[in-house]
Amino acid sequence: MALSGGADRGSHSMDKSITLPPDEIFRNLENAKRFAIDIGGSLTKLAYYSTVQHKVAKVRSFDHKAKETDGDPLYEISVQEEITARLHFIKFENAYIETCLDFIKDHLVNTETKVIKATGGGAHKFKDLIEKKLKLKVDKEDEMTCLIKGCNFVLKNIPHEAFVYARHADSEFRFQNTHPDIFPYLLINIGSGVSIVKVESEDKFERIGGSSIGGGTFWGLGALLTKTKRFDELLQLASKGQHTNVDMLVKDIYGGAYGSLGLTGDLIASSFGKSATTDKEFSKEDMAKSLLHMISNDIGQLACLYAKLHNLTRVYFGGFFIRGHPVTMHTITYSINFFTKGEVQALFLRHEGYLGAIGAFLKGAEEDNPNQYSWGENYAGSSGLMSVSPELNPVQRARSGTFDMLEMDRLERQLVNLPLLQDPTSYIPDTVDLTEDALSRDYWLFCFEDALDGVVKRAVASQKDQPEAVERAEKFRQKYRHKLQTLRHQPFAYGSLTVRSLLDTREHCLNEFNFPDPYSKIKQKENDMALKYYLKVVKSVEELSWEQRQFTLVKGLLAGNVFDWGAKAVSDVLESDPDFGFEQAKQQLQGMKTFKLSHNNDKILNHKLFLTDK
């Protein structure tokens, strides 16, 4: 059950001003339509649909049959304007709601929008304000339905959406591969109370149970016990406390373990049991910690009982109690492990806070059939996990204000699993998980940062005719560098960090500043050249004896994969010798045995060697 209105924030804080230029937050409002809003106890989530016009580099002509002697270019790239659909989701504190609505009103151009879908416990409280400010009719949607719709959407569309949390492991976040079939699953939503929902298909779900002991109990009881008002502060207190001072443990009763039942001495036998038998003062921290354990264990136990009864193993946790709080994710994970003896893993979602807003949006956008397309997370426009988590990154919080964003782009084609894959669930396209491998992570982050100047240079060069390209390229540099810095501290920000995701992030950032392909000019030149040589090479290969031909093909193949020597190694070679060509690459291969492979790149090399078949 969602938290409704009970928050301690008074209306006195309504006049807070936005700390960032709001046009960097509410982007593309000019053609925004289909608004949805999810207002919780302390956070508001706004969703809208927009279209983005941007440049794309496309191959205009490709001719490998042409004669070498022809003067016309054989390979041509042209830059075209294209329009893509984008979904915007913005999360901010309820205190900013009025300021935000004003901003939207001032920038909203599109007039076809008549209604705003609304959900969340606070929706009714702000109904009048929204209708007055935006002149849109507020259309309420059922909270749970929105939540489930949103959950299905992120599970289907966002890779590495779900993760397992392990506080003391090398990487706290272990992201799960996207399962082609997301159903059935259990969603435990911990708002002020707890709802336990079994989801069987896109349209079929059932609230199979719940509990009144939830986030509201932690907050309400915690406030009574510690005189601390804010939820975040209570969690902070809890993370500093010792529950063993307040709880009665098995060893307090037994003197040690209860051996015959396998109950260890450190287990809690009775929550707050010591405060019943000892007449002394207890510290706020200790009581908050004891309360946190009591509630987390209780929810975990019920979740396990329901999972067992309905024979479900995928259990996702959400709600404001969980939302981005390592403390609660840890205690819930601990509880689930304890009660299922490790058979069920507690799963959390990167975009859990947006589920209601996404669902409400989808409800209102049904005629656009958003569920028929594939949507990809835009790394340039999304804040990433824990961007506003004060306990994790206070500096970051101060810098980015309290706004968190998620943007999703509609992909050209619907994504499906490659039908040739034997087992799509176990297929992992990326050989190195940089989230887990700290050494490789440092290496690759360094590589990308090191190469940034070069990319900026090429980006400017690719648009020589446009004088403001320099300025845009500089903005790109700042944005991408900031992303790299974020990933250095929070490698988990966008799911599993891989070389591929670093490249994607760079591409998204380039696109944002209208650089569809900084390499387009080079590609055009090189491919044109390659096509000119193509017929000659084919002919010369055909003239060879069978055995010779095989050697030549293999050598050519390896030389063609020269980039797999390691991006950095290659760029070093290319930078130092601009005329480095195919023949030189083949020459280099002679020394292959002594060629020092870049860190961790051997896997990629082998992988590609067997796949490449030109």
Next chain:
Amino acid sequence: MELNGFNCDGEGCAEEQEEESTALKLPRSKTETTCSIIATPGADSAAAGGSAPIELRMSKSTPAMLRLDSLKKNRPPFPWFGMDIGGTLVKLVYFEPKDITAEEEQEEVESLKSIRHYLTSHTAYGKTGIRDVHLELTDLSLWGRKGSLHFIRFPTHELPTFLQMGRDKHFSSLHTTLCATGGGAFKYEDNFRTLANLQLLKLDELDCLIKGVLYIDSVVSSGLSECYYFEHPTEPDRCEQRAYNLENPYPLLLVNIGSGVSILAVYSKDNYKRVTGTSLGGGTFLGLCCLLTGCSTFDEALAMATEGESTRVDKLVRDIYGGDYERFGLPGWAVASSFGNMMCKEKRDSVSKEDLARATLVTITNNIGSITRMCALNENIERVVFVGNFLRVNTLSMKLLAYALDYWSKGQLKALFLRHEGYFGAVGALLELTNPF
């Protein structure tokens, strides 16, 4: 072989003893009443509802006579105690023989007499020890002796006082075995030895609990029924306590609510498993009440809870949805968030201590009901017996449990209660007296 000053010689005797003790372990085997030594009124007397039903039922057959004969010899020496040392309370049961002959009385050592008189002539011991007189079982036959079973409790932190008393009354000179269960039997074993020179026979608490439940239920079957339930639990005006016949109890979910909670699935008298437990139990109720209201005893906390109103503290479904949440069949009166209203400062300032005590009681009770219901479903058991001292004089919680189980299971589950709610572990321990070492 000499056990606690009691002589047993001859092989035949040893065999007899073994057989007897087996019989003693099977207190509930009503079909075998003729060979059961433990007092079990036959089906006939139970049906007749006689006023003095507790008697040793014996057939005139020779083997039984032999057994009685050997029982006399094998009988443990007085005093007969069973102890359950929990996290919060110590439960003590004491069998007071009422059939002492003049000759016996003369032989009775002074310390034994003193203990008997001290325990039976008082209803309160020190500031915190209490004898639950209303639970006393009179005219009970145990191991061939007639007498009364007394039920005494005191806080676990008063254990040193108890040990001092044992020392003052020269308890150790009686060479009796002190059967004890509960965590304290393990934790305080050394204290018993060093402070009172007493050797404990430590027993598993869940074994004792089940033995105790089955035994008490078997010896109490008329007059005030041991087992009861609430008829029409969902209609407060018609809700009434009714006797329940626990004759074929299996399978049974046994929920013991002490400081913490243990939930057991019992399939037969010696086949059971601990399904799960929760740390939100009686200790949590009292602990939170102490912190929230400044009270210091269970009875105080309970008295406050009786006066309070939990809906001022809890956020109900109707507080959020204005009424029922029909989409999911949640009635408006259901609690959506325990203590949920306390997120708001104005409401925190306006609630009374009584309200807070009531909300704590309701929260803990509902949660136990909820976990119990899930266990019953998972184990496919329909009958649930709630025991433990959390339920002592706590009709509020009992009715709430009865209500919750009935409502959420749509009448499938039945909540049962036992009059001697917190004493079964101690009774189970007492029954082990004939089976020492």
